[in-house]
Amino acid sequence: xxxxxxxxxxxxxxxxxxxxxxxxxxxxxxxxxxxxxxxxxxxxxxxxxxxxxxxxxxxxxxxxxxxxxxxxxxxxxxxxxxxxxxxxxxxxxxxxxxxxxxxxxxxxxxxxxxxxxxxxxxxxxxxxxxxxxxxxxxxxxxxxxxxxxxxxxxxxxxxxxxxxxxxxxxxxxxxxxxxxxxxxxxxxxxxxxxxxxxxxxxxxxxxxxxxxxxxxxxxxxxxxxxxxxxxxxxxxxxxxxxxxxxxxxxxxxxxxxxxxxxxxxxxxxxxxxxxxxxxxxxxxxxxxxxxxxxxxxxxxxxxxxxxxxxxxxxxxxxxxxxxxxxxxxxxxxxxxxxxxxxxxxxxxxxxxxxxxxxxxxxxxxxxxxxxxxxxxxxxxxxxxxxxxxxxxxxxxxxxxxxxxxxxxxxxxxxxxxxxxxxxxxxxxxxxxxxxxxxxxxxxxxxxxxxxxxxxxxxxxxxxxxxxxxxxxxxxxxxxxxxxxxxxxxxxxxxxxxxxxxxxxxxxxxxxxxxxxxxxxxxxxxxxxxxxxxxxxxxxxxxxxxxxxxxxxxxxxxxxxxxxxxxxxxxxxxxxxxxxxxxxxxxxxxxxxxxxxxxxxxxxxxxxxxxxxxxxxxxxxxxxxxxxxxxxxxxxxxxxxxxxxxxxxxxxxxxxxxxxxxxxxxxxxxxxxxxxxxxxxxxxxxxxxxxxxxxxxxxxxxxxxxxxxxxxxxxxxxxxxxxxxxxxxxxxxxxxxxxxxxxxxxxxxxxxxxxxxxxxxxxxxxxxxxxx
Numbered sequence: 126x127x128x129x130x131x132x133x134x135x136x137x138x139x140x141x142x143x144x145x146x147x148x149x150x151x152x153x154x155x156x157x158x159x160x161x162x163x164x165x166x167x168x169x170x171x172x173x174x175x176x177x178x179x180x181x182x183x184x185x186x187x188x189x190x191x192x193x194x195x196x197x198x199x200x201x202x203x204x205x206x207x208x209x210x211x212x213x214x215x216x217x218x219x220x221x222x223x224x225x226x227x228x229x230x231x232x233x234x235x236x237x238x239x240x241x242x243x244x245x246x247x248x249x250x251x252x253x254x255x256x257x258x259x260x261x262x263x264x265x266x267x268x269x270x271x272x273x274x275x276x277x278x279x280x281x282x283x284x285x286x287x288x289x290x291x292x293x294x295x296x297x298x299x300x301x302x303x304x305x306x307x308x309x310x311x312x313x314x315x316x317x318x319x320x321x322x323x324x325x326x327x328x329x330x331x332x333x334x335x336x337x338x339x340x341x342x343x344x345x346x347x348x349x350x351x352x353x354x355x356x357x358x359x360x361x362x363x364x365x366x367x368x369x370x371x372x373x374x375x376x377x378x379x380x381x382x383x384x385x386x387x388x389x390x391x392x393x394x395x396x397x398x399x400x401x402x403x404x405x406x407x408x409x410x411x412x413x414x415x416x417x418x419x420x421x422x423x424x425x426x427x428x429x430x431x432x433x434x435x436x437x438x439x440x441x442x443x444x445x446x447x448x449x450x451x452x453x454x455x456x457x458x459x460x461x462x463x464x465x466x467x468x469x470x471x472x473x474x475x476x477x478x479x480x481x482x483x484x485x486x487x488x489x490x491x492x493x494x495x496x497x498x499x500x501x502x503x504x505x506x507x508x509x510x511x512x513x514x515x516x517x518x519x520x521x522x523x524x525x526x527x528x529x530x531x532x533x534x535x536x537x538x539x540x541x542x543x544x545x546x547x548x549x550x551x552x553x554x555x556x557x558x559x560x561x562x563x564x565x566x567x568x569x570x571x572x573x574x575x576x577x578x579x580x581x582x583x584x585x586x587x588x589x590x591x592x593x594x595x596x597x598x599x600x601x602x603x604x605x606x607x608x609x610x611x612x613x614x615x616x617x618x619x620x621x622x623x624x625x626x627x628x629x630x631x632x633x634x635x636x637x638x639x640x641x642x643x644x645x646x647x648x649x650x651x652x653x654x655x656x657x658x659x660x661x662x663x664x665x666x667x668x669x670x671x672x673x674x675x676x677x678x679x680x681x682x683x684x685x686x687x688x689x690x691x692x693x694x695x696x697x698x699x700x701x702x703x704x705x706x707x708x709x710x711x712x713x714x715x716x717x718x719x720x721x722x723x724x725x726x727x728x729x730x731x732x733x734x735x736x737x738x739x740x741x742x743x744x745x746x747x748x749x750x751x752x753x754x755x756x757x758x759x760x761x762x763x764x765x766x767x768x769x770x771x772x773x774x775x776x777x778x779x780x781x782x783x784x785x786x787x788x789x790x791x792x793x794x795x796x797x798x799x800x801x802x803x804x805x806x807x808x809x810x811x812x813x814x815x816x817x818x819x820x821x822x823x824x825x826x827x828x829x830x831x832x833x834x835x836x837x838x839x840x841x842x843x844x845x846x847x848x849x850x851x852x853x854x855x856x857x858x859x860x861x862x863x864x865x866x867x868x869x870x871x872x873x874x875x876x877x878x879x880x881x882x883x884x885x886x887x888x889x890x891x892x893x894x895x896x
Contacts, residue, residue: 153874156688156776157183158567159238160660161231163353166252166273167303168244172220175250176202179212180353185234185779190214191632192229192243193675196222218245225374226303228675234779236570236680237632239656242303242376244358246271257283260318263341268294272359276307276344278351284342285316286361288334295370296342297329299358301670302375304658307355312343327451328530329372354659372532375449377673380501382549382653383479383584384447386538394536402426404461404468407517412439416537420445420452420522423529428519430461431539433510440542440587441476443504443520445535452533453478453502453523461515473516476506482582482616496669497551497655499582507588544589548611548639548652550620551671553580567660569635569679571604571624574714575687576879578729578769579620581652583611583639591641595620595652598636601681603628606635607882609765612731619729621767621882622679626690626714630683634676684781688774690714691726691741691880698884701754702891703761709750709883711741711768719743720773720873726750726880730766732759733885743772754887761889768880775871783869786862793858797851804844811837 160182169175177199181187190199196219201209224247228240249267253274257264263283266272274282288294300307313322313332316339322330325347334340346355364370397418401408407430410416418427433439445452456476462469481500502523510516520537522528552567569577583593595608595618603625611618620637637652654674661667693699694710701707722744728736735757741748750768814837818830 153872154662154876155567156572156774156874156876157235157778158570159184159231159233159235160567161229161238161241163356164229164241164243165275165356166250167242167356167358168246168250168271168273169216169218170250171218171222171224171245171247173218173250175216175218177214177216179214179231181212181231181233181238183235184231184238185782187212188232190216190229190231191237191678192227193240194222194227194245197227197229197243197245226376226675230568230678232632232680234682234684235572236630236682237568237678238570239568240674244299244303244374246373248360248362253282259283260341266342266359266361268361268363270361274344274357274359275353276309276346276351276355276357278355279349280351281343281345283318284344284359285339286342288337288340290334290337292334293364293366293368294332294334295329295360295362295364296332297360297362297373298344299360299373299375300356301327302373303356303358304376304672305354305356306350306659307357308347309357310343310345310347312341314341314343316341318343329370331370369531378447378449379497379499379549379551379655379671379673380479380503381447381449382499382655382673383501383505383547383586384444384503386442386543386586387545387648387650389538397427401428404428404430404517405465410539413540414538418520418535418537419531420525420528420533420535421531424526426519426521428517429537430515430517432514433516435510435513437510438542439508439510439539441504441506441508441518442538442540442586443476443535445522445533446502448534448536450533450535451528452525452535454504454520454535455523456504456506456518456520458508458516458518460512461517462512470517471512473511474506474508476504476508478502479505479584482584483580495551495553495580496657497549497582497671499549499584499655505584505586540587542587544643545586545648545650546589546593546639546641547584547586547650548581548593548595548637549655549673550579550581550637550652551655553578553619568656569622569677571622571628571679571681573624573628573681573683573686574626574690574716576621576623576690576767576881578767578879579622581608581611581618581620581639583616583618585616589641589643590614591643593618593639593641596638596640597622597677597679598638599633600635600679601628601631601633603631604633604679604681607765609730609767609882611639615731619767621729621879623881624681626686628681628683630681632678632680635679637677684779686716688715688717688719688776688876689743689772689878691768691878693881693883694747698763698886700886700888701752702889703759703887704755704890707752707754707885709752711748711750711880713741713743713746713748715743715746717777718775718871720775724770724772724878726768726770726878728752728766728768729879730764732762732764732887733757733766738770741770752885759887761887764885764887766883766885768883770878771875772878773873773875776874776876777871778868779865780869783862783865786858786865790855790858790862793851793855797848797855800844800848800851804841804848807837807841807844811841 162180164177164179199214199216202213226242229243231238248271250271258280263285265285298309300309311324314320324330394415398408407428409430443454445454458473460471479501592613593611597606607621609619640649654677657669657671661669723740725738727738814834
């Protein structure tokens with residue numbers, strides 16, 4: 126997708142720079158990025174048109190709503206004069222649009238915004254428009270429908286429905302799974318409001334009406350919070366007694382990026398056969414196998430029995446949490462010796478969580494790692510068979526003792542090694558102020574001359590341990606991406622996305638892939654993008670909530686350039702002999718003033734990431750980076766690195782808006798002055814005509830004069846109305862100018878600075894040089 130040309134935007138992230146943190150308390154954090162905050166309603170029925178209203182932050186000159194699925198399109202709502210209504214759109218959902226969650230964003234001056242979940246369903250939908258915080262004004266809902274609403278602060282929202290005796294109704298509420306801050310409490314009550322069923326843990330209520338009549342649904346937040354960001358979708362669905370009713374769809378967790386394994390087929394799945402809780406009734410399977418089961422009823426343990434031979438190695442993978450279930454799978458494999466009456470059981474392996482590929486933040490406040498949990502409480506591990514004979518595998522939910530939900534399903538796969546990997550990317554960040562997580566929901570909206578680093582995490586599967594190379598393709602014009610590979614044996618890499626200073630305005634849905642050599646063959650896997658639903662300015666008050674994005678949009682805003690660009694003096698491969706020092710001259714292109722005379726830079730990139738930090742001046746155009754390959758013990762080879770740090774820029778927001786507001790204010794004043802002069806001339810003409818009319822003695826002439834006076838007065842009245850409107854417009858344009866000037870006043874904003882990628886070739890030391 127391409128948009129009209131202009132220049133550039135940026136996406137800013139956050140990382141741990143302790144030296145700056147204490148100095149940054151008084152500054153704002155991160156340059157403004159466009160954010161889509163809410164839509165109302167949050168979705169619609171496939172095959173219908175929906176009128177939605179949005180709220181945004183840092184969105185100027187909005188162009189269009191953009192959805193992650195092509196069957197959803199939007200056009201601005203027009204008023205009676207054919208002009209767009211601010212923040213209102215008509216969304217057309219195609220009949221072929223798949224049910225589920227899709228992302229919606231808005232393209233604006235600064236580029237593409239952050240995403241908000243947009244839900245497409247098969248049921249008719251309504252939107253609550255009137256208060257319903259008492260039983261007396263409860264909103265009536267039809268069965269088999271969905272209501273979109275916003276939680277009323279410190280209140281309970283009331284709804285009613287009619288049910289027949291014995292009718293089964295499933296009441297569900299989507300909130301956290303659609304980006305809402307609401308933790309819903311659901312209650313089904315009788316017509317008088319007396320509670321019958323209560324659900325406080327995020328589940329649905331499966332209700333069978335004891336009598337025909339009216340029933341009440343109450344909804345409130347667990348801590349009675351409310352407001353625009355506490356939105357929800359309430360569904361009432363009828364069902365037959367044994368019918369399975371799926372929950373309302375939810376966005377995918379970050380951990381789910383590692384499921385399913387590549388080329389996984391459903392052709393050979395076998396269903397778990399109950400009862401199989403005890404060794405005596407273990408379900409017998411042949412390896413390899415692929416089993417579907419569920420952690421049901423509460424405290425369920427499923428036991429499987431198979432025969433294996435000494436020396437065999439099997440890999441066991443369980444998916445449940447990655448399927449969206451609130452489970453924590455555990456697997457124990459045991460060797461069985463002897464007959465059924467004299468069995469000897471020996472533990473072979475216990476498999477628990479999939480380890481987080483990157484150390485994550487422990488408390489979400491003091492930064493000690495990204496708050497993205499790419500690992501999972503699911504299972505992925507190796508079982509080495511030590512003895513021939515029968516083995517038993519038991520799988521259970523560690524916290525399933527009180528969970529009595531048949532939808533807590535799992536998939537158990539036991540296979541020979543199939544080395545592979547999965548990757549995920551998110552905006553790398555610094556903690557520029559203690560507790561700040563402001564950048565985590567920012568989009569890839571690039572300013573000219575800016576480089577955004579993406580942190581890439583990998584889950585390695587079945588013993589794969591090789592290099593993983595990273596690519597990002599299908600980028601806007603003027604944008605390039607450079608992958609700093611994930612080295613063999615490691616699980617973290619960096620992807621640098623750079624916009625040229627002159628990059629034109631544009632938007633593309635990028636393709637994120639990673640490649641590696643496995644068993645002599647080149648393998649490519651598609652990666653995912655993760656981001657946080659909301660910015661978190663103080664993690665003491667709010668825990669970051671990340672999710673997977675449905676697409677990978679990259680944009681250039683075209684209206685601004687980044688405050689500073691750092692690049693090597695020449696775009697070339699810099700060569701150095703192993704064991705020697707390499708000096709790389711750097712050029713600092715500064716576009717505004719900065720607080721402080723210098724900033725400290727560190728180094729990204731395998732082979733050089735342990736390089737000592739160094740200072741670069743913020744008052745000069747050049748500096749040097751010195752890399753000691755002897756101290757770093759950098760082996761010969763090809764490398765790509767970048768330098769990163771942070772600086773406090775004196776940033777002015779949207780200066781073109783000030784210029785436009787000045788032109789508009791001057792034009793309004795000029796127009797008002799012209800109308801004022803015309804009004805004065807008309808008033809003088811009325812006075813002259815009136816005076817002449819009084820002096821006319823001829824009756825016919827006097828009548829004509831009177832008509833002229835009335836016409837002149839009518840014209841004067843019209844001019845006075847126009848003058849009043851023009852004066853009002855002068856006041857309005859001056860207010861807009863004042864507001865634009867206030868927003869554009871330079872403010873100290875601490876932000877990340879990442880250099881353009883630097884390529885380095887370390888050549889082997891020759892024997893002569895060694896001597």
